[in-house]
Amino acid sequence: MIENKKVHKFGMVVDLDKCTGCGACMVSCMSENNVPFKEDESNKKDSITWMRVYKLTNGKSFPETEIVYLPRPCQHCGGIGDHGHSPCVSVCPATATDYGYDTGIVSQIYTRCFGCRYCMGACPYHARYFNWWDPKWPKGMENYLSPNVSPRMRGVVEKCSFCYHRYQLAREQAMIEDREIEEMEYQTACTTACPAGAIVFGDLNNPAHKVHQIVKPDPHPDPMNHKVVGKSRNPKVFRLLERLGTNPKVYYMSDREWVRKAGDNYLKGEWENVKTHHGASSSHG
Amino acid sequence: MKIDRRSFLGLGLGAAAGIALSPVGVKLTDDSSIWTQNWPWTPVPEDGEITYDRSVCSLCPGACGISVRKINGRPVKIEGLDDHPINNGGACLHGISGLQYLYDPARIKTPLKKNGNKFEKISWDEAISLVAQKLGEIRESDTPESLGLITGADNGSMSRLFERFMGAFGSPNTYTMPSLESNLALTAAAIHSADRSLGFDLDHSDFILSFGAAIIEGWGSPVACIQANASRRERKAKLVQVDYRLSNTANAADKIIAVKPGTEADLALGLCAVLLAKTQISTNTLYGDVNKLAFAAMLEKEYTPDKVEAITGVKAADIEALAMEFIKAKAPVAVPGKGRGDVGQSLREFAAVQALNALAGRLNKEGGVFVMWPAGYLNFPENVMDAAAEQGAGKAKLAGSVNELVDKLEKDGGLSALFIYNANPCYALNNPEKVKAAMDKVGFKVSFSSFMDETALRSDVILPASIFLERLEDVVSGAGLAKTVVGLCRPMVKPVFDTKHPGDALILLAQAMGAGIAQSFSWESYEACLEEVTEKIWDTLSDDGYVVIDDKPPVGTPATDFTFLVSAPKVAVPMGEGDYTLVPVDKMRLAGGSMTSSPFAVKTVSDTVLSGKYSVVEINPTTAGVLKDGDIAVLKTAMGTAKVKIGFNEGILPGVIGMPRGLGHAFNNPYVAGKGVNVNDLIGPVIEPGSGLDAAFGIKASLSKA
Amino acid sequence: MDDALIPEGAKRCAFPIFMIGIVIVGAVLLWGVYAMFLCWFKGLNQTNMNDYYGFALWIWADLAVIAVGGGAFFTGLLKYIFKVDELKNIINFAVIIGFICYSSALLILAIDIGQPLRGWFIFWHANVHSMLTEVAYCLSCYFAVLTIEFIPNILENRQANKVPFFHHLAHNMHEVMAVFAATGAFLSFFHQGSLGGVAGVMFGRPFAYREGLLIWPWTFFLFTWSAAAFGPCFTLLVTKITERITGKKLVGDKTINLLAKISGWMITTYIIAKIIDTIYWAFVTAPSMGFKLSHFYSNNGLYGYWMLITEVILCGVVPGLLLINKSTRENPTTRTIAIILGVIGVCLNRWVMVLQIMAVPVMSFDTWALYIPSWQEVATTILPVAYGIILIAVAYRYLPVFPQELELNESADAAAQNG
Amino acid sequence: MFPFCFEWAWDMGHAIFFGGFWYAIGILGAGMTYCFLKAAYDTINDNGDSHH
Incomplete structure (x- = not known):
């Protein structure tokens, strides 16, 4: 059949030294994915932002203070050993969220979700959002809603899908033309919007893709922690909470050591070892 | 059959079994x-064919190219237009959320007429007549100069059309809201020559010295600036930010020069003084300069590093090293304009920074600052001026700037009618209460607003404008860009409400006025006019x-006048x-400014x-006193008081309170208005002698726990 | 007025007094029902939960009532499988308490989920890897078991028992009760465990995550064990309260002490396991993820070390020791203190395993999240308590719940008459 | 869930999980059916007093 035979592993790398925190990715995501809004969104703990930009500081005082903005979409975790049992998928009682073994994308089926919120508890990234309210658009504004992403209803969980509908559209086109999807054919809305070009998206399995070239994912389990697969062999690249074995497909990049260190939790003295290990693993494959 | 216990039981069990087995369940x-x-109440968006249309965003002066995705002709998404000479595929959050403005709850849906305290709907015919x-009465009373106009931008065919109307009507009283563009034009006029603008070639500079300019937070053409900043690392270009707080731009910079707020001009002059003292460039290479010697003498006397240190708080040695x-550097450029460079700016500061560029020989050089000619692509036919127009247009302007106009109106009045287009002075200027009082002195105010904002609420008649997604317009770049690009904004959708292109409204109005005015506006529509x-x-x-008019450094070095x-x-x-x-x-x-945020933003x-x-106001914890992070506090200035929340921020100079601009709107859009305080309410205008600009960068304030 | 329904020979308060009590508690119940409908019709925005606190008061209440309801399965297991015949004196009541706890748990779940009408998707689209699926399955099945165990007691009502079919049905159900009890024990073992597993499998949450055996994290076994250990404490506590309110001795001291003794040994063994688990977690599991114990217990207003110490020592070790020691166990005061501490301890454990998990930041740049429940949450959480009180009152009034009631109070009555 | 549902997979997880589930349901169902039938039988034959 006209199946795309290659197994993709779509992922992203965000250059934190380029990100300006402008918020274009957040809005592009909202507008692409029919994310609703309410009158007061200043309580960030109930504000649906599939892409959320965190602000980190190095904790030093002026003028040594440094800020970094960290855009956080769903990390599309592969779970321990990258077997597809991401923290959220493995706990969902109704199979309303699923791991796409052909894409590495963690999906969410809104019409099946019954709102138990176990997945939200399981996700350490706070990437999952609950519709506490029925989404309401001011009169007439539903007119801009896109048919490619179904609007959600009250009582279900939603999250970033890596703009899966864009993949579907690109895949359909590629199938018709009997070819593989080109790198630039499938890009997420946040990637295309970023004015600083800080986000690179593509297939981590495809050495021709820029994301692969930057990340250089190690296909073997980390010898120091077998739960971890796909660790970057680029010493400037890291993942959030990598040690937990969630194996996210969103990587971050920074020249600054304190930023890389902020990506995970380390006991006293551990960072020094990890830091060097990072470099060492680049000789690994 | 006798219903006994046994059969009753059987019947019950049978019925239960039957229901369980039937398809009912x-x-x-x-x-x-x-x-x-x-x-049923969850919307199901209609599916259909996907198409893309190109246009230009005119929400801010950035003039970015946009691509509008449509489903069966229905716009669903705005994205940056690939390969566009200004934004090259990038977009900012305001542009991306552009579709929300189409259906904004505060949109004005029909022409309106003020009746007492309420607006009543009227037809376009009624509104125009x-x-x-009213305007006819003003002309009959032989005071055409008492019609005023406040606009947002002063480039492109729409501002020319409004000016044309004022000319044909017979009034010189046209005012523009302060913008980076107008401040740069003023600077060019003050130290080079009139009718020029300044463009900063950030893309090719290897050393950007920014005097507080929020290069990645909305200064100039935001997307182009963010892209210029993003490419800095590959180009090995340095950014040094002079600032009193850790803005995002300061954070992205290689170096921060902490400076007392409001002393940026002195620092720039101090740098000029170092250049004069330590290098020969100024005396040898600059030519055709006016009052250079007086300027040099002033620098030598008043702006020695030690003196500048005392004013700015920057160490003398650092000043010398920075200079x-x-x-x-190979291609340095100094960039003026604190924040976005629009409100609360001083011409002295702009001019001092530009003098630094001039002394460093960076005028009209790649990677430097371009002293640019006007875009010059518009050719309007001669205005037909009747006697009344000639007489009125010859009179002196009431004031030199919009700030002075507000002052003048508030004190003595002077305008009998006012047009407001693309501006929201009752929100965007410092001390909006004074602006409102000034507005009340004007008998008849006509707003061409799309939204019922603070200023539209105070108008007598509203001729609602279609927004950029509903209209055709030329959008010319400016705003500090070192290139001139004219883009074409095209209607992406039929007007959602009973609104008109303001150009069409103006043409209708002119034709209804008859006489010379009608002759000056003889087009059948704005579209015909634009063509x-x-x-x-x-x-x-x-x-x-789009058309790229110019993207190379202008030829020659312009004269600099230090007067x-x-x-x-x-x-x-x-x-x-x-x-x-x-x-x-x-x-x-x-x-x-005049643009309001979208719900998404x-x-x-x-x-x-x-x-x-x-x-939430930023304050350095070391100077917070008894206040704690998250406390509600009363912020008091000479202009007013407001309840604010304290936000500790290590990244701000001690003693400075940073308050976000763009909040505190008061109109009917629950997603955007009624949130926070308008910082302009707390700041009084301080008019700069010689420029008429409101140079109030800040105000003394006190904080106490609520 | 309702004399015909009251068990033969039993003394009950006057009907109007009974009704006044019911009406008072019923008002609280209606308040809860009102809040419940608010949540159903307006949605979960009625709560103070948020995206950080996806699980909050309700899930704690859910886990807590199931834990304390564990007395039913454990007593049933001892009575019907291990043939500890002495427990026949309290089994009916244990079953009623269990029935209340489990029906409450199901009701809370029905309020808690965002789309209650889709609740059955958990059965229809089940994900067998999810601990919550296991919980739902075993919970609903075990609720069926409890209903089955409760039915004979209902049928023993003086009027119902006159109907031959009901009489026979009750009799036959008693006959095969051991089979039901065994199934119930099996189901209970799994869902109590799965509830522990719910927290333990969350490998993205180092505070919750535990290593374990095959697919079961240690919390799986700890939860089952703690429910079996502390459940009887709750049964004893409710019995004590009922005795206090009715002013009658309802269960013989021998039975009470036996159950207390069993509970004591269960608590003691559980708490040893819990301590080992805590030490392993604190010094091996969490550090392997980059966390020090102090990360979980500082920098916030509520979750300090006191929580851990209260749970493990004060409400774990102490009641355990008090109940295994014969003198303190048989002293009504120390026994009561022990069972109260035990109930608090298990509830605190469930609180920690639900709310503290949500509160602890995981990303290095995240912050502690604290939350205060809305009144709607509080009302719906009190609702089951009111419902339980009413059900116990009705059951006590009309059903032969306590086999020893007449015997224990005859002598008292006689003594009173003689005196 | 039944084996004819599309999410069904013939693997260990489903076999153990649903095996246990249907087993429990089966026992409860069979037990209750027995009780009802036996009670109905006893009622009809009215030898119910024997156990008193």
């Missing part, structure tokens, strides 16, 4: 499943969607009393900027 389950998966009649680093006046470039413009700098007296220190200096802070995610605003109904 399955059917109900199935129905509830379907029903609960598709709530009402305005024409040398600047001059030794005629852009004749030279119309074909390319309509085919490609203004030599004579410019310093602006008074911030008014009022208090231990702190309150300064407004521009944020990328909050629109400033407001949604992205951090809780360290807006928390519930409170604006």
